[in-house]
Amino acid sequence: MMSTVEIPAGLKELLQGYTVEVLRRRPPNLAEFAVQHFTRILESQRNDQQAKIPSTEPVQKEVNFESDTDEPNKHEEEEEEEEEEEPVPVKRPSGKTNRRTAVCAEAYNPDDDEDDDTEPRVVNPKTDEQRHRLQDACRDILLFKTLEQEQFSEVLDAMFEVLVKPQDHIIDQGDDGDNFYVIEKGVYDIFVQKDGVSICVGKYDNKGSFGELALMYNTPRAATIVATQDGALWGLDRATFHRLIVKNNAKKRRMYEAFIECVPLLKSLEVSERMKIVDVLGARAFKDGDRIITQGDKADCFYIVETGEVKIMIKSKTKAGQQDNAEVEVARCSRGQYFGELALVTNKPRAATVYAVGETKCLVIDIQAFERLLGPCIDIMKRNISQYEDQLVALFGSSDDLKQ
Numbered sequence: 001m002m003s004t005v006e007i008p009a010g011l012k013e014l015l016q017g018y019t020v021e022v023l024r025r026r027p028p029n030l031a032e033f034a035v036q037h038f039t040r041i042l043e044s045q046r047n048d049q050q051a052k053i054p055s056t057e058p059v060q061k062e063v064n065f066e067s068d069t070d071e072p073n074k075h076e077e078e079e080e081e082e083e084e085e086e087p088v089p090v091k092r093p094s095g096k097t098n099r100r101t102a103v104c105a106e107a108y109n110p111d112d113d114e115d116d117d118t119e120p121r122v123v124n125p126k127t128d129e130q131r132h133r134l135q136d137a138c139r140d141i142l143l144f145k146t147l148e149q150e151q152f153s154e155v156l157d158a159m160f161e162v163l164v165k166p167q168d169h170i171i172d173q174g175d176d177g178d179n180f181y182v183i184e185k186g187v188y189d190i191f192v193q194k195d196g197v198s199i200c201v202g203k204y205d206n207k208g209s210f211g212e213l214a215l216m217y218n219t220p221r222a223a224t225i226v227a228t229q230d231g232a233l234w235g236l237d238r239a240t241f242h243r244l245i246v247k248n249n250a251k252k253r254r255m256y257e258a259f260i261e262c263v264p265l266l267k268s269l270e271v272s273e274r275m276k277i278v279d280v281l282g283a284r285a286f287k288d289g290d291r292i293i294t295q296g297d298k299a300d301c302f303y304i305v306e307t308g309e310v311k312i313m314i315k316s317k318t319k320a321g322q323q324d325n326a327e328v329e330v331a332r333c334s335r336g337q338y339f340g341e342l343a344l345v346t347n348k349p350r351a352a353t354v355y356a357v358g359e360t361k362c363l364v365i366d367i368q369a370f371e372r373l374l375g376p377c378i379d380i381m382k383r384n385i386s387q388y389e390d391q392l393v394a395l396f397g398s399s400d401d402l403k404q
């Protein structure tokens, strides 16, 4: 007679999940991939346990910030009772976080996220004045651009204000990721340590966001961020970032994977590199005639046309070489083509004005991600920049040296 063997609960799902991942990703080393896969699941279970708080208790932030008062975070159901006029506490970075073991970024897969809609929703109460400032600061944040309205509101609800002083280390390279930050004001240096030497690789100047990488890929912080002056940030806790942004990335990958594969500029990148671009990009829609870039402006992002068309106009020059205000069309870009790279590559102001022709949608990548992820494509861009010069010579008889 056959005895019945009891299969432990969850075993089937665990093995199924692993098998599906193997079929999707076809890793060269199954054992190594298994270690990464199950470590990630274990890590995520631990995070879930940390983040799960009984719904009758106030939601506590995971780690790292001291509140200036004892005011707790509130659950959604308590939100309506909130006294909006009360000034709401501001938190400042305190010591270091608990270290989290690094898990390979390549093994990251946003589809793995379980349906965690049951997670308690974090609501940090804000005054009307704080809410306005927060909305302003978040208006151009690319990671929020592809969120549904409802998800975006949840993000705003969960965010909390952080005031910083000069020399405050908001993030230290190598630490665990606790929060994602949106800049309201202040200048922040970015340092990356390589071979024991810390190099300032850039700065955030009163706008932008940082701290997404460690949360997206469950890796240690990839850079140190130091405030150079008094500033204000808005933090988003790791659990909410996972629930809303990382989950949205799975949707973004499905939406843009095929398109990004066909962008000629990105052909030389590995699939995983292209997916990292998808993770950080935002989408912006323009109407006919909208000005997307203005000649002479400071540059902070790069564009790929997803649908529609843009025209590139340059202020013409007089015989004496002076700029006059008439604009001359020098080029058009349509689906799969890019623009706005020149100022990022040359570190100069925008060299042309770009307008939407008809309804147009562009994918947008910020300067930090551009520098981090598009390095391998710089040579192709530089070759194309040489063509701009030829074009300008043909049009105006001369060109400023665009590559310098």
Ligand SMILES: Nc1ncnc2c1ncn2[C@@H]1O[C@@H]2COP(=O)(O)O[C@H]2[C@H]1O
Residues within 6 Å of the ligand: 171, 177, 190, 192, 201, 202, 209, 210, 211, 212, 213, 214, 215, 220, 221, 222, 223, 224, 225, 368, 372
């Ligand atoms: N060159 C860079 N390399 C790594 N991180 C960078 C760089 N420039 C800006 N950053 C930001 O610095 C952050 C440090 O924490 P994270 O690794 O979570 O996310 C990182 C990015 O948001």
Ligand SMILES: Nc1ncnc2c1ncn2[C@@H]1O[C@@H]2COP(=O)(O)O[C@H]2[C@H]1O
Residues within 6 Å of the ligand: 293, 299, 312, 314, 330, 331, 338, 339, 340, 341, 342, 343, 344, 349, 350, 351, 352, 353, 354, 387, 388, 389, 391, 392
């Ligand atoms: N002939 C041209 N001269 C300058 N910019 C051009 C030209 N043709 C296309 N462009 C694009 O227009 C963009 C304007 O912003 P950027 O200078 O950042 O990058 C520029 C290029 O991507």
